[in-house]
């Protein structure tokens with residue numbers, strides 16, 4: 001199964017990708033996570049991407065397309081994968097097509113902008129393994145500590161309210177047109193993001209079947 005998760009920043013793509021990759025036993029590929037890892041290691045690509053991420057802007061297409069080409073060429077992607085946060089622009093979607101990759105389903109997780117703002121302010125991520133939490137909706141067993149690997153939970157810099165508004169604007173302008181792009185191919189399914197993560201997962205898994 002080759003799957004794309006589409007949706008606004010904070011719609012729950014990463015959260016769903018984590019659950020679904022365990023259920024379907026295929027890797028979740030998040031361009032955001034790959035870039036943040038490069039950033040923390042201080043690689044050239046990470047440094048190049050930093051100013052865009054901090055400003056809530058998209059990293060240039062050629063950089064992320066390069067990342068995806070590398071990642072999808074790895075052995076663990078041969079039986080399928082879940083793309084979380086890619087493609088984000090029409091040229092990125094066209095690049096995926098040009099690579100000869102046949103996507104089975106595109107799940108668009110819809111969450112209204114007002115709800116997004118609340119979700120982002122409460123999000124905490126594990127410094128080490130990247131697992132995602134929410135202070136209210138998905139709290140870790142121990143405050144500030146990752147359930148999976150015991151490392152410290154931190155708040156992402158780009159979850160600052162002003163940056164979130166910028167990211168939402170970028171989403172509506174540059175990423176939302178992908179809904180029409182994939183709808184025209186007949187592979188788009190819309191899932192209304194629910195208050196409960198498990199309810200959203202149930203709808204997503206159902207959308208994979210039809």
Ligand code: AP5
Pocket residue numbers: 007008009010011012013014015016030031032033035052053056057058059060061064084085086087088089092119120122123124132133134135137138158167193194195196197198200
């Ligand atoms: P990226 O890391 O991909 O960020 P994003 O898409 O902007 O969105 P998020 O990761 O914030 O949202 P999400 O949908 O994964 O939400 P989550 O599950 O965490 O990208 C970061 C940056 O990298 C971009 O701004 C850009 O600069 C660059 N970049 C990355 N890919 C790129 C590309 N292809 N092209 C160009 N640039 C690129 O959920 C959010 C919160 O809500 C969590 O706290 C979670 O616990 C909570 N939550 C989740 N589900 C629910 C629920 N059902 N109910 C209540 N709370 C919930």
Ligand code: MG
Pocket residue numbers: 013014015030032084085
């Ligand atoms: Mg994410």
